[in-house]
Amino acid sequence: MTRRTPLxxxxxxxxxxxxxxxxxxxxxxxxxxxxxLGVEAMSLYHHVPNKEALLDDLVDWVFEMIELPEVGDTWREGLTRRARSARSILTAHPWALGMMVRTNPGPALLQHHDRLLGVLMAEGFSAALATHAFSAIDAYVYGFALTETTLPFEPGEGAEEAFASQVAASAELYPHIARSRAELFGDAGYAFGDEFDYGLELLLEGLERRVAEESPAPRER
Incomplete structure (x- = not known):
């Protein structure tokens, strides 16, 4: 007789x-x-009080899968690793994109935010700039993941090239798109997913300039 895994x-x-x-x-x-789970619905109430609490827990479940910066990481290393991880998790679970902010945040979500702010403030970010950085990167990651998961084609299906050929037929009407198509869809080809790291670097470079402006100049001896 097979023993059922306890709920x-x-x-x-x-x-x-x-x-x-x-x-x-x-x-x-x-x-x-x-x-x-192969159980009666009433048995779930021994573990979660209601559906809303379950949804809160589901958000925490997502945050637990996103890789956080490690002790010793520079802020750029930590934010880059975390952004790439978040993109991967959110494209694997796109339903989570509309749930990342809850009125009852769980411990995983709070720990996640606390760690990121701590990494930034430990390396010279003011609380305000750390919050701005966090918000800007999250908006970028969430927005990119949303776009990526709603594109009308899968990477490698050739649809990007098909789109390019359609645009080429309208070069007189849309000359700037046609020029972009010619440059992007060259010998190396083009994949929308490759835009992620490029855009992330633009954000990080801007933050690097801002934190340098905030840091006091070293005193002359």
């Missing part, structure tokens, strides 16, 4: 994640999660 808060949250991955976050309910 736990962690299993309930993972079950909710499985439902959201399959059918979107609107499909998450105590009933749908119970069905995935």
């Amino acid at each position: 736990s808060r962690e299993r309930v949250i993972a079950g909710a994640g499985a439902v959201a991955d399959r059918a979107g976050v609107d499909a998450v309910s105590m009933r749908s999660v119970a069905k995935v």
Whole structure:
């Protein structure tokens, strides 16, 4: 006789994640999660009080998967690693994009924010600039992931090239797009996903200039 894995808060949250991955976050309910786990819906209430609490936990579940800066990282290394990780997680779980801010943040979300602010402030960022940096990078990462997950083609399908050929047919109407197409879709080809690191570097370079402006000049001896 196969022994059933005991139900736990962690299993309930993972079950909710499985439902959201399959059918979107609107499909998450105590009933749908119970069905995935092969239990009665009422048994879930021993581990989560209600659906709203489950959704809060689901956001924490996402934040737990995003890689945080390590002790000893420079702020640029830490933010780059975290941004790439967040993009990867959010494109794998696109339903999470609309849930990243909750009225009842969980410990993983709070720890995540605290660590990032701490890394920045430890390297000369004021609290204000650290908050600006955090907000700008999150807006970029979330926006890029949203665009990437809603494009009407998959990387490598050749649709990017098909789009380019359509634009080429309208070069007289859209000369600047045609010029961009000619330069981008050269021998090396073009992939939208490659834009992520380039845009991230632009943000980081701007922040590097700002934090240098904030740092006091060294005193002459």
